[in-house]
Amino acid sequence: MKINAVHVWQVSLPLNEGSYRWAGGKSVDVFDSTLLAIDTDEGITGWGEVCPLGPVYLPAYAEGVRGGIQKLGPHLLGLDPREHAVLWQVMDDQLKGHPFVKSGLDMAAWDILGKVTGLPVATLLGGITSREIPLYRAISQRPAEEMAANLRSYRDDGYRRFQLKVGGDPDEDIRRIRACRAILEPSDKLVADANTGWLPADAMRVVNAVRDLDVFIEQPCLSYDECLSIRARTTLPFVLDENIDGLEPLLRAAHDRAMDMVNIKLSKLGGLTQARLVRDLCARLGMLMIVEDSWGGDVATAAIAHAAASTPVRNLFAATDFNGYVTHSFADGAPRRMGGTMCLPDGPGLGVTPRRDELGPPAFTIA
Known part of the structure; x- marks a missing residue:
């Protein structure tokens, strides 16, 4: 099984309460989430999602997720998504740090492994x-x-x-x-x-x-x-x-x-x-x-x-x-x-x- 494509969407997530506030006067009204799909040559697709709490909480921001995936994605083509250690090594070799960029890709790989084995990810x-x-x-x-x-x-x-x-x-x-x-x-x-x-x-x-x-x-x-x-x-x-x-x-x-x-x-x-x-x-x-x-x-x-x-x-x-x-x-x-x-x-x-x-x-x- 090989990765043959990575698709990325931007999804806006408005809050039920209108806004979310925390320390230092920080707040968010609409969350900017990145949804991604990893396609394989065997027709199995895995899904992942990353949504930072704005750019002022952790060292992460929404546009950075998508920019990082554009850098990493070409290096993942041809890899077997079921081999998580190999996938992680390649991601670390090609992009130092930025764990928030890698999270959705890793999540999608687990989704694929579950679908291949017929098991829930929790198992x-x-x-x-x-x-x-x-x-x-x-x-x-x-x-x-x-x-x-x-x-x-x-x-x-x-x-x-x-x-x-x-x-x-x-x-x-x-x-x-x-x-x-x-x-x-x-x-x-x-x-x-x-x-x-x-x-x-x-x-x-x-x-x-x-x-x-x-x-x-x-x-x-x-x-x-x-x-x-x-x-x-x-x-x-x-x-x-x-x-x-x-x-x-x-x-x-x-x-x-x-x-x-x-x-x-x-x-x-x-x-x-x-x-x-x-x-x-x-x-x-x-x-x-x-x-x-x-x-x-x-x-x-x-x-x-x-x-x-x-x-x-x-x-x-x-x-x-x-x-x-x-x-x-x-x-x-x-x-x-x-x-x-x-x-x-x-x-x-x-x-x-x-x-x-x-x-x-x-x-x-x-x-």
Whole structure:
């Protein structure tokens, strides 16, 4: 089996809530997603998707995905997409870094392997531990009372795990955390995610002010050392996200006991192949995990579902149904939220089929 073409589409994903806000006044109204298809000489097609959270969150941006694929695509023609290690070696040889560019290509290769073997990707990633995947809901940054009301509405819809977007004014963040925790049940889970937005002094003010609450603190500061200094001075459970972008930083953080939970984003790591390595190591180290991506639609959400469904149940804090945040669906078979969970898609591979007639012609094709 050989790759004989790569097709790429740009897909716009407007948000149900109109906009999504996080630390530092950053926001997005319409997500710019890249959908791709890898065709093979045996008539099997694999699908992938990459959707950065705008250009100001991680070192990734939408136009960079498509530009990187234009550079990489010609080097993939003629390769066997089932040989993931070979595919990754070629991608690394031809484009240093830029894991977000490689993520969708890697995802599509796994989709092909699943279709060839007749197995879901979750089985190939280690085995299905659960077909019902717990979800968390991200609560966009707003005044405290509005965030609490928003959280309450999603709790009424069935969510039991929530991630508050904080990382702004520390006094307002303290009010946000307290207002939201106050309306939750003891069994509900709450994460206060600063997305690197606090200075160390501000972070210490917040964690000291909420130390009596049941709340996780996620990525309070920009640098790893700053986060580690906050971790050392709080008893609240700690999450790292932006600083964990590969095996090496994970190993360092594990050695330093820098966190209790890791946020695994597929495109931050370069796709399912690298995410599986990080996930399996986290499981062996006894860490909790959030399994998700930067953002995405139906295909990215399906890949999240497969990665989460093959994660040990005791280690999986939650996953994300990003296609439930946006107004545009473009694929059949995509996972959908039911209460506070989503189910693994049926069928081999990722189990989703984008509707080509709705997508229109590709932005470009490499063949």
